[in-house]
Amino acid sequence: MTNKNSQENYDMLLEVNNLKTYFKTDAGIVKAVDGISFKLGKGETLGIVGESGSGKSVTNLSIMRLIPSPPGKIVDGEVIFEGRDILQLPESALRNIRGNEISMIFQDPMTSLNPFLRISTQMIETIRLHQDISKKDALQKSVDMLKLVGIPAAEERIHNYPHQFSGGMRQRVMIAMALSCEAKILIADEPTTALDVTIQAQILELIQELAKKLDTAVILITHDLGVVAGMCDTVCVMYAGKIVEKAKTEDLYRNPSHPYTYGLIQSVPRLDKAHDGKLYSIEGQPPNVIDLPPCCPFHPRCNKAMDICRNQYPPTKDLGNGHEVACWLFTDEKEQSHE
Amino acid sequence: MSNAIEKKPLLEVMDLKQHFPIESGFIFKRQIGAVRAVDGISFNVNEGETLGIVGESGCGKSTTVRSIAQLYRPTSGSVIFDGVDLVHAPTQQMLDARKNMQMIFQDPYASLDPRMTVRTIIAEPLSIYRKRGMLDESYTPEFIEKRVEELMERVGLNKAFKNRYPHEFSGGQRQRIGIARALALNPKIILADEPVSALDVSIQSQILNLLHDLQKELGLTYLFIAHDLAVIEYISTRVAVMYLGKIMELSRASDLYKNPLHPYTKALLSAAPIPDPEIERKRQRIILTGDVPSPNKERFGCYFYDRCPSRMEKCKSNIPPMKRMDAHHEVACWLYE
Numbered sequence: 054m055t056n057k058n059s060q061e062n063y064d065m066l067l068e069v070n071n072l073k074t075y076f077k078t079d080a081g082i083v084k085a086v087d088g089i090s091f092k093l094g095k096g097e098t099l100g101i102v103g104e105s106g107s108g109k110s111v112t113n114l115s116i117m118r119l120i121p122s123p124p125g126k127i128v129d130g131e132v133i134f135e136g137r138d139i140l141q142l143p144e145s146a147l148r149n150i151r152g153n154e155i156s157m158i159f160q161d162p163m164t165s166l167n168p169f170l171r172i173s174t175q176m177i178e179t180i181r182l183h184q185d186i187s188k189k190d191a192l193q194k195s196v197d198m199l200k201l202v203g204i205p206a207a208e209e210r211i212h213n214y215p216h217q218f219s220g221g222m223r224q225r226v227m228i229a230m231a232l233s234c235e236a237k238i239l240i241a242d243e244p245t246t247a248l249d250v251t252i253q254a255q256i257l258e259l260i261q262e263l264a265k266k267l268d269t270a271v272i273l274i275t276h277d278l279g280v281v282a283g284m285c286d287t288v289c290v291m292y293a294g295k296i297v298e299k300a301k302t303e304d305l306y307r308n309p310s311h312p313y314t315y316g317l318i319q320s321v322p323r324l325d326k327a328h329d330g331k332l333y334s335i336e337g338q339p340p341n342v343i344d345l346p347p348c349c350p351f352h353p354r355c356n357k358a359m360d361i362c363r364n365q366y367p368p369t370k371d372l373g374n375g376h377e378v379a380c381w382l383f384t385d386e387k388e389q390s391h392e
Numbered sequence: 393m394s395n396a397i398e399k400k401p402l403l404e405v406m407d408l409k410q411h412f413p414i415e416s417g418f419i420f421k422r423q424i425g426a427v428r429a430v431d432g433i434s435f436n437v438n439e440g441e442t443l444g445i446v447g448e449s450g451c452g453k454s455t456t457v458r459s460i461a462q463l464y465r466p467t468s469g470s471v472i473f474d475g476v477d478l479v480h481a482p483t484q485q486m487l488d489a490r491k492n493m494q495m496i497f498q499d500p501y502a503s504l505d506p507r508m509t510v511r512t513i514i515a516e517p518l519s520i521y522r523k524r525g526m527l528d529e530s531y532t533p534e535f536i537e538k539r540v541e542e543l544m545e546r547v548g549l550n551k552a553f554k555n556r557y558p559h560e561f562s563g564g565q566r567q568r569i570g571i572a573r574a575l576a577l578n579p580k581i582i583l584a585d586e587p588v589s590a591l592d593v594s595i596q597s598q599i600l601n602l603l604h605d606l607q608k609e610l611g612l613t614y615l616f617i618a619h620d621l622a623v624i625e626y627i628s629t630r631v632a633v634m635y636l637g638k639i640m641e642l643s644r645a646s647d648l649y650k651n652p653l654h655p656y657t658k659a660l661l662s663a664a665p666i667p668d669p670e671i672e673r674k675r676q677r678i679i680l681t682g683d684v685p686s687p688n689k690e691r692f693g694c695y696f697y698d699r700c701p702s703r704m705e706k707c708k709s710n711i712p713p714m715k716r717m718d719a720h721h722e723v724a725c726w727l728y729e
Contacts, residue, residue, distance in 0.1 A: 104592035105563075219683040220449075249448035249619065251680045254663035258679060276593060279665025283672040302669045320597035321667050322626035324649060331604065332626065334597035338562050 066270050067093040067116070067155075067238060072130035074108075074115045077123060081343040085111040087294035088130070093238065098264065098271040100285030100302070102278060102317075104339055108294040109274045113240045116272075117151055134238075153183040156236040160243040162223035166215040172199075173211045176230055183234045198229040202259055221252035225259065232263055239264065240272045245280065257284060278321055282306060287375070290314045293340050293350035295366075300376040310378040312355045349381065357382060401436035402581060402613050403460070408433050408469035410452075410459045414688065428687045429455040431637035431695075432469070434714075437581065442607065442614040444628030444645065446621060446660070450684055452637040453617045454498075457583045460615070461495055462486060474580065488526055494574040498586035500566035504558040510569055511554040514540045517576045543572040547602060564595035571602065581613040588623060600627060621664040625649055630720070633657050636687055636695040639714070643721040653723040656696050694726065702727060 074086040086108040093099050103109045114120050116132050118139060132139040139150065159165040167175060176195035177188060186194070192211070199207035202225040215223060224244060231239055241260060245253040261284060264271050273284055281288055281302065288305050290298040290313065298311040309315040319333035337354040349355070352362040359381060361367075367381045411426040430452040437443045445453045459466045462478050471478045476489040494517070497503035504513055518536050521527045541551040547568040558566055567587060574582055587603070588596040600623065606612055618624045624631055628645045633656065641654040652658045659678040666672050680699045694700065694707040704726060712724045 104594060221683055249684075250621070250663045251448060251659060252683065253665075254677055254679055255681075258677070277665065278593070278667035279672065282667050282669040283665055306667065306669050317593055318667060320594055322597075322600070322622040323666065323668075324622045324625055324661070324664055325666050325668075325671060331601050332597040334601055335594040336598070338564065338595075339592070 064095040065092055066095050066097075066135070068131075068133040069112075069116065070131045070133070072112065072115055072132065073128045074111050074120055074125060075128050076125045078343070083343050084294050084345060085125075085342065086115060087342075087345075089289075089291070089294075089296045091289055091296065091299065093270050093272060095237075096264070096268050096270055097287065098261075098273060098285045100281040100288040101272065101274045101291060102276065102281055102288060103291035104276060106293075106339055106342070107291040108342075109276075109291055110242055112291070113157070113242055113272060113274060116240065117155060117157065118147055119151075149183075152179065152231075152236070153234050154236055155238040155240065156231040156234065158224070158227050158231050158239065158241045158244045160246050162220055162227055162247065163215075165227055166223060168215050171212055171214055172218075172226055176211070176226075176233065179230050180233050194233060195229070198233045199226070201232075201263065202226075202229045203255075204229075221248055221255065224248060224252075224256055228256070228259060228263070232267060232269070235267060236269060238270045238272065240274070242274045243276070244273070246275070246277075253280075260284075278318060290317070293342050293345065295350065295379065296369075296377075297351065297380070298376075298378045300378075301374060304374060304376050308376075310372060310376070310383065311351075311380045312357050312382070313351050316354075349379075402439045402474065403437040403615070404470075404472040405436070405456075405460060406434050406470050406472070408456070408459055408471065409467040410455050410464055411467045425688055428637050428690070430459060430466075431687075431691075433632075433634070433637070433639045435632055435639065435642060437613060437615055439580070439613055440607075440611055441629040442616050442627055444624040444631040445615070445617045445634055446619065446624045446631060447634035448619065448660075448684055450636075450687065451634045452687075453619075453634055454585050455637075456634070457495070457585050457615060457617060461493060461583055462490065487524065491521060491526060491577050492580040494577060494579040494582055496567075496570050496574050496582060496584040496587045499590050500563050500570055501558075501590075503570055504566055506558055509555050509557055510544070510549075510561075511537075511540050513558070513569060514543055514554075514572045514576055517573060521577060539576065540572075543575055546575070546606075547572045548598075562595075563591055564598060567591060567595075567599055568602070571599075571606070575606070575610070578610075579612070581615065584614055584616045586617050586619070589618060589620060596623070603627065621661060633660065636684065636691075638695045639724065640696065641721075641723045641725075642714070643723075647721055651721075653717065653721070653728060654696075654725050655700050655702050655727070659701070694724075 070090050071088050072086055073088050076083040076085055101109045115127050120127060127140055173192060173195060177191040180191040180194055196207050196211055199211055204210055204225055245256050275281060285302050288300060288302050289296045292313050298314045309318050316335040320335060322332060335354050340350050347366055348364055349362040349367055352358040361381050367379045368384060369377050369379045370383045371377050408430055409432050410430040411428050413423045414425040415421040416424045447453050458464050460471050466479050473489055473493060476485060478486050478489060515536050522531055540554060544551045544554060549568050588599050591599060616627055625645050631645050631648050632639050633641045635656050641657045652661055659680045662678045682699050685698050693709050694712055697703055697707050706726050712726045714722045714724045715728055716722050
């Protein structure tokens with residue numbers, strides 16, 4: 054890496070180096086995450102985009118060390134958070150980080166709340182687990198958080214059960230819980246996938262606003278390129294457990310370099326553009342990540358595949374301004390642009 | 393797609409209502425209310441066009457389609473398809489007409505029987521209608537076999553896979569199986585209930601292209617449901633925007649996006665993210681407050697009243713009728729009175 058200035062605007066908060074998470078199955082070893090590295094600065098919003106099975110969620114579960122083991126195992130790499138490697142910490146220290154320093158919002162607001170407990174019980178429990186305050190103060194704090202995320206009549210609603218809230222409201226409750234301990238990093242794993250567009254707009258606005266207010270760094274996992282465009286400073290595109298491209302959001306959309314990124318951006322129908330005839334589409338299916346041979350995993354679907362793509366995984370090449378791409382097209386002296 | 397101008401619409405839906413009773417009591421059940429999933433909608437679908445229905449979850453999109461297909465018995469209203477009123481026709485006649493109306497479902501994992509091979513799945517509509525005696529003599533088992541192979545190739549599946557089971561296929565391939573099944577009876581209209589929303593972006597565009605090609609080749613008519621506005625805009629000739637069981641706006645796809653009239657359509661369009669950071673960050677959003685209200689109670693005013701940013705006194709107690717703005721654009725809002 055020659056050009057680091059893109060990262061220097063931020064104080065480094067989280068650094069993931071060469072993270073590898075494998076799952077042992079009867080069919081073979083699933084390399085769900087296979088050697089990925091990225092950095093997250095203070096107050097930065099990082100997007101991780103990819104299709105299902107590309108390893109987005111496993112990446113973030115690995116950061117929190119929430120991978121069920123067995124069958125999963127973090128086999129290599131380090132996750133440096135404020136100078137400490139999370140992967141080496143004892144379980145007790147880890148509990149202190151989870152929820153307190155790094156917290157998470159999950160995709161499905163229906164399943165991430167306990168249906169048997171009142172919202173108040175669940176929120177107070179979360180807060181008191183991490184902070185040494187009385188029940189009364191914790192309740193007050195919960196009400197404040199619910200107000201902050203825009204739940205009307207928070208004093209009364211807090212005593213309701215999850216089923217009394219709608220999907221969007223439940224996701225707001227989750228955000229309130231995640232932010233109630235003033236976490237430094239918020240990991241949002243497809244926070245709006247289960248929601249409607251109008252509610253999605255509300256929730257994204259809310260995350261953005263709160264992140265700014267509380268100076269929280271956000272890792273946003275999504276498959277929606279539109280959401281990334283509006284929210285993120287930096288984007289990592291994942292494919293088959295690897296980061297194939299990483300760039301500032303503007304650079305990525307203006308100049309998508311990896312054929313997969315290019316195809317992905319092109320294949321989304323656009324509201325604001327006139328269309329005629331066919332959509333661009335990437336042929337074929339995402340690969341099975343079991344026992345993947347050492348090759349570019351995208352080569353069977355790539356329209357620019359060369360011989361070398363079938364035999365060797367491409368190294369990551371820096372194109373300047375923090376724009377990194379893992380593709381053989383950019384490693385030769387012939388710098389082909391693909392138009 | 394849009395040049396198919398036919399005098400008589402292929403499908404005419406008139407004041408369709410679908411209410412589901414809410415019951416109380418253990419032994420002696422009595423009805424204490426109704427979920428008004430679809431509450432009086434009317435539209436036409438012309439031959440060769442695609443009518444897109446867009447709306448949030450719970451707005452009655454899927455119920456509309458299922459009522460049209462007579463999978464539910466509509467509470468009132470009529471569905472005239474190909475000259476036959478499906479709601480009031482005798483069962484035999486309804487079944488015969490419905491042969492020309494097939495569905496594609498949202499979830500490619502739930503809509504295929506895991507114990508059936510691909511061949512049986514695709515041939516099922518044929519064998520059902522054969523048993524009913526509604527197919528002509530030429531549909532012999534050998535012919536059906538050939539038809540299955542032909543369909544598989546048409547939707548981009550290798551015909552060598554016909555003895556495999558659904559779990560051996562990926563989501564996109566399963567959706568292709570579902571499409572092949574829908575095409576088996578050579579239908580005139582396909583009711584597609586969110587056919588691409590469970591799929592990944594790269595697979596989604598493959599399926600959209602396939603549907604597009606099939607329409608051109610076979611002269612199909614689509615009634616296409618989606619919650620993704622960009623997808624609807626891409627595939628549709630005309631678009632109906634639904635909210636709480638009512639159609640709010642009905643217009644040609646291009647007009648709707650250029651010139652949305654209803655406040656709900658405007659909000660919906662402004663909430664849809666656009667995959668371009670420069671445009672996306674400059675956009676002014678209309679953020680609606682609150683959630684979609686419950687469809688359980690009867691409404692006497694505009695259905696969108698609770699969340700409307702430009703509501704007026706009049707909207708509270710008067711239901712706005714569909715008003716025709718020009719040849720292709722209708723809107724149900726008092727702002728345009």
